[in-house]
Amino acid sequence: MAHRLFEGKEHAEAYLRFRVSPSDHLIQQVVDFVEKKKGRPFDLALDVGCGSGQGSTLLAKHFASVVATDISPAQIEMAVAHASMPNVTYKLSTAEELPLATGSVDLVTAMSAFHWFDRPCFLQEAHRVLKPHGCLALLNYTLDMELSHEDCPSDTLNAICEEFYAALRPHFSPHLRSTSKPLYKESYEAIPYPHKEW
Ligand SMILES: C[S@@+](CC[C@H](N)C(=O)[O-])C[C@H]1O[C@@H](n2cnc3c(N)ncnc32)[C@H](O)[C@@H]1O
Incomplete structure (x- = not known):
């Protein structure tokens, strides 16, 4: 089941102003993993549940192009209005039906967003759009x-x-109760990929 929050215009405006961006260090760790497991070229990254696009912008330094998607028209509107990287395309789409061709993506990310998706549907879709040896990164923070x-x-x-x-x-x-960690741990353990890092 998907959980729908963070979608209103006011919320999207607050995200743009106050949302803390992931660190370059964290994104570099993800990119290093893709380099190790799939190798170059880094053609396309997909950032699902992108919000106002802070994480998508960081990915754009490493990939030829980035598609960033969100279910919220207000979040996508904010992201487009304040876009700073020409190689990022923002699209309105659900995580459960991704707007990309089968086998076309090097890296799929969901930053502080996976826990709101219909997780089995999203994982199936992420698998569909990934290239062979492509990588999936589910990022989140804990309190x-x-x-x-x-x-x-x-x-x-x-x-x-x-x-x-x-x-x-x-x-x-x-x-989520007081922490999303058990939800991530459970998904991490269930994902059937041979090479995983927590
Ligand atoms: C907590 S915010 C994180 C936004 C951004 N990734 C960040 O780190 O700042 C979660 C985002 O996921 C989006 N979202 C929630 N459910 C979704 C779904 N089923 N499909 C696509 N996006 C979804 C929300 O609209 C929101 O922008």
């Missing part, structure tokens, strides 16, 4: 991580974050 910053002692920083998350917890989606 139970240890944080550190040069300007703040770790204990203080982690205590502040814990207080912040405690205030938010009553509003978390019942679908």
